Amino acid sequence: MKTILVTGGTGYIGSHTTVELLKQGYRVLIIDNLVNSNKETLKGIEKITGLRPEFFEFDLCDQEKVNSFFENEKLDAVIHFAAYKAVGESVDKPLEYYRNNLVPLLNILEAMKKHDVGNLVFSSSCTVYGEPDTLPVTEDFPIKKANSPYGNTKQISEEIIEDTTRACKNIKAIALRYFNPIGAHESALIGEMPIGPPNCLIPYVTQTAIGVRECLSVYGDDYNTPDGTCIRDYLHVVDLAEAHIKAVERMIDNKSAKNFEYFNLGTGKGVSVKEVIDTFEKVTGEKLNYKIVDRREGDIEKVYADPSLAEKELGWKTKRSLDDMLKSAWEWERKYREKHEES
Numbered sequence: 001m002k003t004i005l006v007t008g009g010t011g012y013i014g015s016h017t018t019v020e021l022l023k024q025g026y027r028v029l030i031i032d033n034l035v036n037s038n039k040e041t042l043k044g045i046e047k048i049t050g051l052r053p054e055f056f057e058f059d060l061c062d063q064e065k066v067n068s069f070f071e072n073e074k075l076d077a078v079i080h081f082a083a084y085k086a087v088g089e090s091v092d093k094p095l096e097y098y099r100n101n102l103v104p105l106l107n108i109l110e111a112m113k114k115h116d117v118g119n120l121v122f123s124s125s126c127t128v129y130g131e132p133d134t135l136p137v138t139e140d141f142p143i144k145k146a147n148s149p150y151g152n153t154k155q156i157s158e159e160i161i162e163d164t165t166r167a168c169k170n171i172k173a174i175a176l177r178y179f180n181p182i183g184a185h186e187s188a189l190i191g192e193m194p195i196g197p198p199n200c201l202i203p204y205v206t207q208t209a210i211g212v213r214e215c216l217s218v219y220g221d222d223y224n225t226p227d228g229t230c231i232r233d234y235l236h237v238v239d240l241a242e243a244h245i246k247a248v249e250r251m252i253d254n255k256s257a258k259n260f261e262y263f264n265l266g267t268g269k270g271v272s273v274k275e276v277i278d279t280f281e282k283v284t285g286e287k288l289n290y291k292i293v294d295r296r297e298g299d300i301e302k303v304y305a306d307p308s309l310a311e312k313e314l315g316w317k318t319k320r321s322l323d324d325m326l327k328s329a330w331e332w333e334r335k336y337r338e339k340h341e342e343s
């Protein structure tokens, strides 16, 4: 049985990936310090799969702890999700972001080198492309100056990984550049539940619909898009989770074309904020209280992926629709609130 370390495994994407790994017969070890997640997620994972991943609660900035973890476990691959992820917050707290998003990566790569662990999947982001000149975005687009410290941590991380794989021939890595993951597992037992006010559109939508937030702000309807609102490439988090298995398999089966590879993960279809709201209202029957406000600084007008390289090389493409994404996000929000009202 192959053993995979999932850092940030109680978080949003990490928990969905853990479920898919367990379903495929991998042994999963999670490291998370719960800075943006909850231990309860482990129960959800266990209910879905019948298996409980082994959980290690500590901060990956602690090099000694990372090292002794690697000393005690024999790993076949690492999937590194753990990071801070709020673009706006990173502008106000750059040092926290640089420390938390870079130090764990250095600790992990050093431990991989020292303990001869060969395969790393890294959570990157479409933010590395900034505001693209043309669409859809392919992997050979130029990496422009990042427009936030968060985006910069992803660019720097990719460079650190590339340099490391060049120098240490026994380390292979795949960076997955996610577009906009949304939705939840169909069981509604795990999903996205940010601590504090959400930074992303969908939790804001579901929290407004359920009454936790009063009103959803749509930042600008005067962009150069068909309905004036920003366009993104939303993909289902379970589709995204499945891509991680493909990436792990590619490296374990020695199918990588190069020691460091990167792939866009998206549907290839741009969807506007207004379309998200309309679709949400259609699939849930809920009326959403929203208002148009001024544009938000730093927002990109439109971005969507060309995901054909991931299809060709990883044999991966998205299967789930926008309806599925929004329905599952809503089911998760409802079930979560019901459960927490009871307790």
Ligand SMILES: NC(=O)c1ccc[n+]([C@@H]2O[C@H](COP(=O)([O-])OP(=O)(O)OC[C@H]3O[C@@H](n4cnc5c(N)ncnc54)[C@H](O)[C@@H]3O)[C@@H](O)[C@H]2O)c1
Binding pocket: 007, 008, 009, 010, 011, 012, 013, 014, 031, 032, 033, 034, 035, 036, 037, 038, 058, 059, 060, 061, 080, 081, 082, 083, 084, 085, 100, 104, 123, 124, 125, 126, 178, 179, 180, 181, 200
């Ligand atoms: N969600 C998105 O829209 C999106 C898009 C592109 C890229 N990403 C990247 O994907 C990864 C996962 O994102 P997510 O949405 O699941 O975020 P999340 O916040 O839900 O999960 C991250 C997890 O990492 C943990 N963590 C953070 N710092 C840690 C540390 N120092 N030590 C141990 N644990 C730590 C948190 O407690 C959390 O459980 C991140 O690297 C993020 O930048 C996310």
